[in-house]
Every structure is written in structure tokens, then in C-alpha cells.
Amino acid sequence: MFALILSFPAGRYHATPWGRNVNEADVAWPPEPWRLLRALVATWWRKGDHDRWPRDTLARLVEALAETPPVFHLPDDAVHSHTRHYMPAPVKTTLVFDAFAHLPRDGAIVAAWPDVTLDDDLLALARDLADGLGYLGRAESWVEATVSTEWPVEKANCKPVNGTAATEAEGDPVRVLVPLQAAKYCEERARLIGETEARLTSEYTAAGKKPPTPKALAQKVDGTLKGTLPDTLLDALSLDTGDLQKVGWTRPPASREVVYVRPPLSPTARRRRRRAPAAPTGKTLPTVARWVLTGRPRPRVEDTIHIGEVMRLAAMSRFGRDTETGRFKAPPEISGHGEDNKALRIPEHAHAFWLPEDADNDGWIDHVTVWLPRGFDGEAQAKLSGLRKLWMDAAREWSLALEGFGRPDDFAPVSRLFGPSRAWTSLTPFLAAGHLKTGGYDAEVRRLLLRRGIVGHTDAAAFRVNAEPALRLEGGKDLRPIHFHRVRSRRGERQPDSLGAFLTLTFPTDQPGPLALGFASHFGLGLFGPSLAP
Known part of the structure; x- marks a missing residue:
């Protein structure tokens, strides 16, 4: 057997069924096999190693998967949802519906071909193609795909049915576009070309004209069909949808409709019984939560401190407010404030760090990581899982998609904030937490590391602090500390250091991350990442 397992990091699957208008707000559920195969073909064209995987190999893969329609596993608690917006001026300000299926956390769509066995090359x-697949359906429908040959087929809950069997099966019947088998496509192609030739010939005869020669007739047919009936199934799957629609095909000629029965796609989420957070049982709590941040434009890395602050406020709002005091009811480890509403003064800094991140070093913030050294309990995870938006004002709003909760090691492969590493280099300016004394930033960094218990007095001789002239972004742009916002929005905040510096810290042994030190380190300043330097 062969299966494609599709997970959606943003929790949304956007795709409009063939022949439907986007404003009908329908979702292609399940994803059409026609769409799946086209996605694999497109990935080969854009990202494939054509020397390693020649066209003939791709054609064999496509033909193997087109032999039988797949079965699907669809998340039972997916929700049919949509957003509405008006197109911006100066074009016509039409109201547009953006429909999508909202998938539960860790929910995945599985397309499985139980009777297909691929050889090693295929x-x-x-x-390789699944690994390169970036989206499915619309471009904002981000996808991560993996291949399995051992997926349990009995988990399938969406299957093709025949004729009257659709009315007897449990679930909703839906017509789904699937590709024709390669042999069937050749037969259909010959039939359609023959019909077109006969129609054109009859038109000549009815007009009293001499029928064209076979060569001229073939050219006339090709001009009428405009290349929408290529020789092979692979070429048919590679056609642009717009070209098919221009010719007037009600569906692609290399496809057919198959009735599937699927679980209902409800516009409302299932009600779930709320459970109180389980008491700790010795299991290690996750200490890191990471979100993808999207929007146009994304915030600049120079705005790190402001994004850290609004992320904290958005998280605290999830806990609600006390009706008497008006204060957020977030616990101290989230708010950073004690019962007296004063900032916590804990040497180990055990409350939450709100760390905006420019993961690809292009100068724009694309992730936000929250680090809670003592771990997120069940209630905190449940509350923070609902974070969907960040906003500063009416003109600056961004979407958040939770990547997940975990430990630092879980995120080390995809984030610049985690180690371990001996050398750590500034990602944002380091500002002293107190007035600089003799020894400057070197002495201040050592003081903070000793206070936090990150290094001991015996490591002082082997620990080094080196100044860096600037932060180098991809593309060659340099940023200096003065380019960054270095002031908290809260009034009255004491700021002993108004300059800041970029530093490289070298430890005697590997040091785990994340590492944030100094003024406003809980909001992304003084943030370090593993250095490529030895």
C-alpha cells in the first residue's frame, strides 16, 4: 500500500472544488485525487532533481496512482469555516468569501492507495516530492507531507462508493474529481478528437465547402482544442486550469467524477467536555511554545521589543480579567507580576520570556517563541493554544499559527534560539540591566550569568565576551543597536543603558538555549543564537 499523510501547520486547508466559484464558500473535502497528483507533478517541475528523477519515472508514478481512487482519513472534528473581506480600492470592492477547513491540532488528512505497491525508485x-510539497490547494494552505507504506487502511473514513450504495452508506455523499487511468485517458482522448473531427467535417459539408485534407483537419482540431488533449496522462495533469476553462471543458478531459462518502464537515466545532488540568505526575512539562507569525508586512526585527510586549498582552488576555481589580488573571509565571502587581524579582528569571524571532535572518519577524523555564501546565497550554492574532493598532495586525509545545531540543532543528553551542552571538542588542561599571559589557554579562546561575565563578577565566560591529542580515544589510527600539512602552521603566551592543559570548562548554540577558530580555532584547564561530 501507499499513503500520503498531510498535516497543515497553520491548521487550515484552503481549496475550492473544480467548477465552483470561490464565493460559494465550499471546500474540496476530501482533497481531490486530481489535485493531489497535480501537486506532485508541480513539485517535480519546480523543485525536482530532473537528473535523478527523469520524466519517465514521474510518468510511471502518476500512472500507478491513477489506477485506483484512494481512500481517505479525514479528521472527524474538522470545521467548515470562512472569513469575509472586501477587495481593496481602486479595483472593484467586491465582498469575497475565503472558505477553508479548520483542522484540529495534530489533525492530518491521509490519502491511501491500498492496492498500490511502488517499486524502490517510485x-x-x-x-522526495512529498518532502518538497509546500502547499496544497491555495498558496496559504501550508502543508507538510510524508509517505507511508504501513498506514492502517482500516482507519479510512472516506471511501468511494458505487451508484445506489452512496445512499446506504453513513455520511455525506460528495462528487470528487479523480484522474483517469492512463489507458482510459488514451481511449477518451481518441474519442474526443474523433468527435471534434466529425463535427468540423460536418460544418464544412453543411456550408457547401470541400472537406479539408487530413493534415489540415488535424491542425484545425488542434486549434480548436488548443492543446488541451496532450498525448500522455502526465501532460494532461500538467495543463494550466485556466487553459482548460478557456476551451470550455466542464471538467478536465483526463478526469472523471467519483462519488465518495465522507464524515460531515460541520460549520461548528464539536462540544468537548472540559477537563481540569491534570495534577503533575512526574512527567516533564513542555518549556517552549512556538508560533508562526504571518501578515503583510511582517514586523521588522527592529521592532522586537514591541512584538514581545504585545505577545505577552495577547497571552494574558486569554486568562480573562478580575472583575474587581480589572487585572488579568494570568498566573505570575505568565504575567511576570506577583500578587501585589509588582514585577517579579527572581534571580533565576523563571517567568515567561516572550521572544520574537527572525528565523531566516531576512530582517522580518516570522515566529514568536515563548520560553517558560519551569514549564507550561495543562491550563496554560489550553489557554495559549487559542492565540490567533497579534495587533498593535487598526493598521498593524498579524496572524499566529501554533507550531506546538515542547522542549528546547524539539525546536533546535528549525529555530535560531536553541543550542547547544559554545559560542553565542547577538540576534538583538544587549543592554545592560544596571549602570555600566568598570569592565563595561564584559563585566555586566558576567554579572548576569553568575546571578542567573548559568556559569560559575570557576568558569570566569575560560568565558569570553567579544564585541561585534553590527548584525549582518541575509542580503548584506547591516543593523546597529541604534536601529532597534530599545525602550519599553510602559511608562516609568528605568533604563540604565540607552546604547546597547552586539556581542559574541564563548563558554568553556556547550551551553543550551534559549539565552536572553540584560534589559528587556523577557521581551526579546539581549537575545543570542548559536554562532557558526568555533
Whole structure:
């Protein structure tokens, strides 16, 4: 058997069924096999290694998967949802519906071909294409795909049915576009070309004209069909949808409709019984939560401190407010404030760090990481899982998509904030937490590391602090500390250091991350990442 497992990091699957208008707010559920195969073909064209995987190998993979319609596993608690917006001026300000299926956290769509067994070459190609698949359906429908040959087919809850069997099966019947088998496509192509030739010939005869020669007739047919009936199934799957619609095809000629029965796609989420957070049982709590931040434009890395502050406020709002005092009811480890509403003064800094991140070093913030050294309990995870938006004002709003909760090691492969590493280099300016004394930033960093218990007095001789002239972004742009916002929005905040510096810290042994030190380190300043330097 062969299966594609599709997970959606943003929790949304956007795709409009063939022949439907986007403003009908329908969702292609399940994803059409026609769409799945086209996605694999497109990935081969854009990202494939054509020397390793020649066109003939891709054609064999496509033909193997087109032999039988797949079965699907669809998340039972997916929700049919949509947003509405008006197109911006100066074009016509039409109201547009953006429909999507909202998938539960860790929910995945599985398309499985139980009767398909791929040889080693085709399986390797399928894995390579699945790894390169970036989206499915609309471009904002981000996807991560993996291949399995051992997925349990009995978990399938969406299957093709025949004729009257659709009315007897449990679930909602829906017509789904699937590709024709390669042999069937050749037969259909010959039939359609023959019909077109006969129609054109009859038109000549009815007009009293001499029928064209076979060569001229073939050219006339090709001009009428405009290349929408290529020789092979692979070429048919590679056609642009707009070209098919211009010719007037009600559906692609290399496809057919199959009735599937699927679980209902409800416009409301299932009610779930709320459970109180479980008491600690010795299991290690996650200490890191990470979100993808999207929007146009994304915030600049120079705005790190402001994004850290609004992320904290958005998180605290999830806990609600006390009706008497008006204060957020977030626990001290989240708010950073004690019962007296004063900032916590804990040497170990055990309350939450709100760390905006420019993961690809292009100068724009694309993730936000929250680090809670003592771990997120069940209630905190449940509350923070609902974070969907960040906003500063009416003109600056961004969407958040939770990547998940975990430990630092879980995020080390994809984030610049985690180690371990001996050398750590500034990602944002370091500002002293107190007035600089003799020894400057070197002495201040050592003081903070000793106070936090990150290094001991015996490591002082082997620990080094080096100044860096600037932060180098991809593309060659340099940022200096003065380019960054270095002031908290809260009035009355004491700021002993108004300059700041970029530093490289070298420890005697590997040091785990994240590492944030100094003034406003809980909001992204003084943030360090593993250095490429030895």
C-alpha cells in the first residue's frame, strides 16, 4: 500500500472544488485525487532533481496512482469555516468569501492507495516530492507531507462508493474529481478528437465547402482544442486550469467524477467536555511554545521589543480579567507580576520570556517563541493554544499559527534560539540591566550569568565576551543597536543603558538555549543564537 499523510501547520486547508466559484464558500473535502497528483507533478517541475528523477519515472508514478481512487482519513472534528473581506480600492470592492477547513491540532488528512505497491525508485521519488510539497490547494494552505507504506487502511473514513450504495452508506455523499487511468485517458482522448473531427467535417459539408485534407483537419482540431488533449496522462495533469476553462471543458478531459462518502464537515466545532488540568505526575512539562507569525508586512526585527510586549498582552488576555481589580488573571509565571502587581524579582528569571524571532535572518519577524523555564501546565497550554492574532493598532495586525509545545531540543532543528553551542552571538542588542561599571559589557554579562546561575565563578577565566560591529542580515544589510527600539512602552521603566551592543559570548562548554540577558530580555532584547564561530 501507499499513503500520503498531510498535516497543515497553520491548521487550515484552503481549496475550492473544480467548477465552483470561490464565493460559494465550499471546500474540496476530501482533497481531490486530481489535485493531489497535480501537486506532485508541480513539485517535480519546480523543485525536482530532473537528473535523478527523469520524466519517465514521474510518468510511471502518476500512472500507478491513477489506477485506483484512494481512500481517505479525514479528521472527524474538522470545521467548515470562512472569513469575509472586501477587495481593496481602486479595483472593484467586491465582498469575497475565503472558505477553508479548520483542522484540529495534530489533525492530518491521509490519502491511501491500498492496492498500490511502488517499486524502490517510485517510492523514493514519491518521498522526495512529498518532502518538497509546500502547499496544497491555495498558496496559504501550508502543508507538510510524508509517505507511508504501513498506514492502517482500516482507519479510512472516506471511501468511494458505487451508484445506489452512496445512499446506504453513513455520511455525506460528495462528487470528487479523480484522474483517469492512463489507458482510459488514451481511449477518451481518441474519442474526443474523433468527435471534434466529425463535427468540423460536418460544418464544412453543411456550408457547401470541400472537406479539408487530413493534415489540415488535424491542425484545425488542434486549434480548436488548443492543446488541451496532450498525448500522455502526465501532460494532461500538467495543463494550466485556466487553459482548460478557456476551451470550455466542464471538467478536465483526463478526469472523471467519483462519488465518495465522507464524515460531515460541520460549520461548528464539536462540544468537548472540559477537563481540569491534570495534577503533575512526574512527567516533564513542555518549556517552549512556538508560533508562526504571518501578515503583510511582517514586523521588522527592529521592532522586537514591541512584538514581545504585545505577545505577552495577547497571552494574558486569554486568562480573562478580575472583575474587581480589572487585572488579568494570568498566573505570575505568565504575567511576570506577583500578587501585589509588582514585577517579579527572581534571580533565576523563571517567568515567561516572550521572544520574537527572525528565523531566516531576512530582517522580518516570522515566529514568536515563548520560553517558560519551569514549564507550561495543562491550563496554560489550553489557554495559549487559542492565540490567533497579534495587533498593535487598526493598521498593524498579524496572524499566529501554533507550531506546538515542547522542549528546547524539539525546536533546535528549525529555530535560531536553541543550542547547544559554545559560542553565542547577538540576534538583538544587549543592554545592560544596571549602570555600566568598570569592565563595561564584559563585566555586566558576567554579572548576569553568575546571578542567573548559568556559569560559575570557576568558569570566569575560560568565558569570553567579544564585541561585534553590527548584525549582518541575509542580503548584506547591516543593523546597529541604534536601529532597534530599545525602550519599553510602559511608562516609568528605568533604563540604565540607552546604547546597547552586539556581542559574541564563548563558554568553556556547550551551553543550551534559549539565552536572553540584560534589559528587556523577557521581551526579546539581549537575545543570542548559536554562532557558526568555533
